[in-house]
Amino acid sequence: MDAPDGRTPAADLPASRRRLVVDGLGIIVSAAGFGFVFGLAARTSGHYSVIDAMAMSTIVFGGASQFAAVGYVASGLAWPAILVLTALLNARHILYSAALAPWFRGRPFAERAVASHLLTDEAFALSIAHFRRLGRFDPFGYWYPAIVTTFIPWNLATFAGATIGSAVVEPQRLGIDVIFPAAMIGLAVGLVTGRRELAAAVAGAAVAVAVSLAVSPTIGIIAGGIVGPSIGLLVPPSGVTAELPRLEDMKR
Amino acid sequence: MTTDLVPLAVLMFLVTYPSRAVGMLAPGIERLPRRALEYLQLVGPAVLAALAAVSVMVSTVGGRPVFTVGLPWLSVAACLALVAWRRNLLIGLAAAVGIAIVGRAMGFA
Numbered sequence: 001m002d003a004p005d006g007r008t009p010a011a012d013l014p015a016s017r018r019r020l021v022v023d024g025l026g027i028i029v030s031a032a033g034f035g036f037v038f039g040l041a042a043r044t045s046g047h048y049s050v051i052d053a054m055a056m057s058t059i060v061f062g063g064a065s066q067f068a069a070v071g072y073v074a075s076g077l078a079w080p081a082i083l084v085l086t087a088l089l090n091a092r093h094i095l096y097s098a099a100l101a102p103w104f105r106g107r108p109f110a111e112r113a114v115a116s117h118l119l120t121d122e123a124f125a126l127s128i129a130h131f132r133r134l135g136r137f138d139p140f141g142y143w144y145p146a147i148v149t150t151f152i153p154w155n156l157a158t159f160a161g162a163t164i165g166s167a168v169v170e171p172q173r174l175g176i177d178v179i180f181p182a183a184m185i186g187l188a189v190g191l192v193t194g195r196r197e198l199a200a201a202v203a204g205a206a207v208a209v210a211v212s213l214a215v216s217p218t219i220g221i222i223a224g225g226i227v228g229p230s231i232g233l234l235v236p237p238s239g240v241t242a243e244l245p246r247l248e249d250m251k252r
Numbered sequence: 253m254t255t256d257l258v259p260l261a262v263l264m265f266l267v268t269y270p271s272r273a274v275g276m277l278a279p280g281i282e283r284l285p286r287r288a289l290e291y292l293q294l295v296g297p298a299v300l301a302a303l304a305a306v307s308v309m310v311s312t313v314g315g316r317p318v319f320t321v322g323l324p325w326l327s328v329a330a331c332l333a334l335v336a337w338r339r340n341l342l343i344g345l346a347a348a349v350g351i352a353i354v355g356r357a358m359g360f361a
Binding site: 022049051052059069082090096097098102104115117119121125180184185186192196198201204205206207217220227228230232 | 254292298299307309323324349
């Protein structure tokens with residue numbers, strides 16, 4: 001059993017990996033459900049072949065932007081506009097990438113380059129929680145969430161959704177639409193280890209909703225991701241704070 | 253079987269990858285001041301909570317974003333509470349989906 005704050009002792013690699021694997025099971029369910037709906041949505045839009053849908057899931061590998069593209073393509077939006085909107089929607093990855101970078105310090109360039117393509121909301125949340133528990137980088141802690149819990153189920157489910165998805169009537173009745181937000185909030189909870197993280201999460205959500213209503217959801221999410229941490233920094237740190245990566249750990 | 257949208261996928265990759273790689277591949281990230289690192293530590297909770305909140309509270313009607321209240325609120329709240337209590341995401345997701353299935357079977361949106 002982990003400590004109440006969700007952290008395990010820094011040296012307890014097996015315990016932290018067990019926690020990662022168990023949390024990853026939830027993400028497999030989430031990625032599979034979400035991927036299935038994407039495959040189904042792409043095919044039923046009438047514009048995507050199975051190959052097109054699979055190309056999106058393997059090459060782009062960006063859930064929300066893939067869903068949005070289905071709508072853009074169906075509405076006849078020009079490709080340059082789709083690309084601008086995709087870049088905006090995926091701009092939050094800049095924050096993830098910068099947050100993970102200190103943990104990847106000293107790793108080979110090729111490893112970081114491949115890891116970058118596999119960086120998703122889910123891979124980020126699971127891996128950074130694992131690194132914080134350990135207080136150092138652990139390769140399993142990135143590749144397991146990035147590939148096993150996300151990339152593989154996402155792509156298999158896309159294929160299933162694109163090929164046999166039409167046999168499933170009303171995915172909403174199966175609760176598939178709540179999997180993504182539930183997974184995101186669950187992952188956020190896993191990262192809240194003190195007052196600052198809590199303040200950042202609450203502020204991020206509030207700002208995101210407000211800006212989404214005033215401008216657009218894409219801009220809202222980015223605004224929440226930028227403003228939330230700023231507000232979190234205004235809060236005095238509590239006794240338990242997430243570990244920052246240590247230089248000596250990066251050399252392992 | 254068409255491959256008309258494969259080039260679009262490649263182009264979408266080309267505009268997405270830089271966002272994912274800029275931090276990981278940019279030199280000098282290890283020399284960030286401590287305050288900047290503390291900021292980056294808070295990005296995860298903020299972005300993930302933002303994604304969840306926008307997913308359940310904002311929907312697009314007629315091209316305009318509108319505030320939405322519905323069954324997903326209850327599902328997501330149940331997941332949040334269970335994960336905070338049990339520290340187990342799978343249980344939280346199961347509860348969220350279960351509430352959605354039962355609620356919709358009872359006629360809630």
